[in-house]
Amino acid sequence: MPRSVVTASAALSLLLTNSCAENTAPGNDRAAEEAPPSAAADLVPSSKAVREAEISSVYPETMTEKEVGKTVRGRICRFTYTGVGDPVLAVEVPKAGAQPGRGVMKLNGKLVELQGESGEGRDVLAGETVMQADGLRAAVAPDQESTEAIDDAKQRREAALRFKVEGAEEVGFRGFYTCGEVVEGSATEADSRPREITATSGAEVYEHARCFACHGGLGYGGAGPQFRGHENLSDDKHVIGAILDGPGEMPPFADTLTNEQIAAVSTYIRTNWGNNFGPVTRERVVEIRKSREN
Numbered sequence: 001m002p003r004s005v006v007t008a009s010a011a012l013s014l015l016l017t018n019s020c021a022e023n024t025a026p027g028n029d030r031a032a033e034e035a036p037p038s039a040a041a042d043l044v045p046s047s048k049a050v051r052e053a054e055i056s057s058v059y060p061e062t063m064t065e066k067e068v069g070k071t072v073r074g075r076i077c078r079f080t081y082t083g084v085g086d087p088v089l090a091v092e093v094p095k096a097g098a099q100p101g102r103g104v105m106k107l108n109g110k111l112v113e114l115q116g117e118s119g120e121g122r123d124v125l126a127g128e129t130v131m132q133a134d135g136l137r138a139a140v141a142p143d144q145e146s147t148e149a150i151d152d153a154k155q156r157r158e159a160a161l162r163f164k165v166e167g168a169e170e171v172g173f174r175g176f177y178t179c180g181e182v183v184e185g186s187a188t189e190a191d192s193r194p195r196e197i198t199a200t201s202g203a204e205v206y207e208h209a210r211c212f213a214c215h216g217g218l219g220y221g222g223a224g225p226q227f228r229g230h231e232n233l234s235d236d237k238h239v240i241g242a243i244l245d246g247p248g249e250m251p252p253f254a255d256t257l258t259n260e261q262i263a264a265v266s267t268y269i270r271t272n273w274g275n276n277f278g279p280v281t282r283e284r285v286v287e288i289r290k291s292r293e294n
Contacts, residue, residue, distance in 0.1 A: 063105075067106065072103065078181065081173065113222075160175075199261065211265065215227055219275075240266055240288040244262070260282050
């Protein structure tokens with residue numbers, strides 16, 4: 001009797017293994033592949049995504065290509081649970097001598113931007129890649145003896161992902177880390193900024209006006225310049241003028257933000273992330289706004 005149970009169990013295991021191996025649809029789910037694509041999740045600061053969820057239930061979720069493209073661009077690496085699955089982490093590969101690239105994860109149905117702690121200009125498959133945002137940390141450690149060439153541009157290794165949210169236990173996942181794919185376009189192309197912003201604090205304005213989408217949730221920059229230690233922020237006239245007029249590809253906020261909101265967000269970026277350039281008053285915004293209208 002025990003012999004027949006073992007045999008049946010082994011047969012079932014073999015059947016399931018073969019079924020999974022034959023399924024090559026993205027995410028290992030043919031039904032999902034045939035379903036219409038859902039709308040891309042919103043990009044929010046990590047604190048908001050974590051705040052709205054039970055800490056114990058916050059785990060990386062799979063992302064669509066559209067969601068990945070809302071934050072990262074250029075040559076990227078992606079961590080997937082399976083060899084053909086959708087990514088749960090996507091990371092920009094930094095150029096030689098450049099700052100660590102940005103990354104993106106999906107938590108509690110929201111996209112969260114991360115910033116690299118390490119990896120300047122090195123082979124990202126040669127060591128651990130560490131990404132962090134306010135209240136969370138993710139680290140990918142590729143196996144060093146499992147390189148697989150996907151094509152001339154992409155390579156893949158088995159890897160371990162360690163994920164930690166402040167206030168919860170660190171969790172780990174096994175999967176695959178694939179590098180070399182190129183994401184075209186920029187984060188700004190996918191962003192649609194609201195025309196009515198009711199936030200009052202500097203941090204809320206920075207979030208609701210989606211400043212973080214280009215300048216980073218932690219001020220490291222991306223499609224736009226970084227705010228950490230940027231000397232131009234010492235000139236309040238420059239800061240206020242940039243928000244009002246929107247230089248380059250940045251949209252103008254003269255008709256979107258009130259004088260109070262511009263003062264609040266200007267103060268926020270001038271006094272956070274190690275900056276100590278001082279507050280900006282509503283009266284100063286009014287003065288600069290009038291001078292530019294004349």
